[in-house]
Amino acid sequence: MTAPTGDGPPRALMIAAIAVAVAAVVVLLAVAAIRQADTPAEPVAISAVPAPAADGPDCRRLLDAxxxxxxxxxxxxTAEPTPAGAAAWRAEPGAEPVVLRCGLDRPAEFVVGAPLQMVDAVAWFRVGEADAGGGQPGDGARSTWYAVDRPVYVALTLPAGSGPTPIQLMSATITETLPARPADPAPVG
Structure with missing residues (x-):
């Protein structure tokens, strides 16, 4: 018996060519993914603010966790010099960061009667522009939230539209690393 003759290349050669093409595409995608992962992220510049307890054991424990x-x-x-007690996260290169600061002074606006929001087991006090999104952490305008029921004040600055996930996850970390204590607002007046 003789094999049928056709106008195209043999079937085995076609299968081999397709396999080589698929392998080449896979290799190119892998190289692109590796190169993207190796691209250094732009450091986040964090300005220094008074943080007298930033070098203390509570903040070191939080930063380690x-x-x-x-x-x-x-x-x-973070860009050098990075203030003690500070860290940052970004959704993508160049995007507005989430910034954490530990060991800050009590916020001046945190007075008796100031509204607090409980997120899991952490009492947060909000400072910043009015939210357009109904008052949830991270909705609407950029805002800073202070954990006010721990041995040190911890601030988390959220970009507009970040949603509640960053503050929820940070609440879990704070709960695990810093013991709760009663909030200590300043007297009014």
Missing amino acids: LPDELGTYRRAP
Whole structure:
């Protein structure tokens, strides 16, 4: 018996050519993914603010326990000099960061009767522009939330539209690393 003759290349040669093409595409995609992963993230510049307890054991313990991810935000390098007690996360290169500061002074606006929001087991006090999104952490305008029921004040600054996930995950970390204590607002007047 003789094999039928056709106008095209042999079937085995076609299968081999397709396999080589698929392998080449897979290799190119892998190289692109590796190169993207190796691209250094732009460091986040964090300005220095008074943080008298930033070098203390409570802040060191919190910084050591910080997660690499806060929802869609990933831990980002910080520009030198990085203030003590500070860390940052970004959703993507160039995007507005989530910034954490530990060991700050009590916020001046935190007075008796100031509204607090409980997120899991942490009492948060909000400072910043009015939210357009109904008052949930991270909705609407950029805002800063202070954990006010721990041995040190911890501030988490959220970009507009970040949603509640970063503050929820940070609440879990704070609960695990810093003991709760009664909030201590300043007297009014």
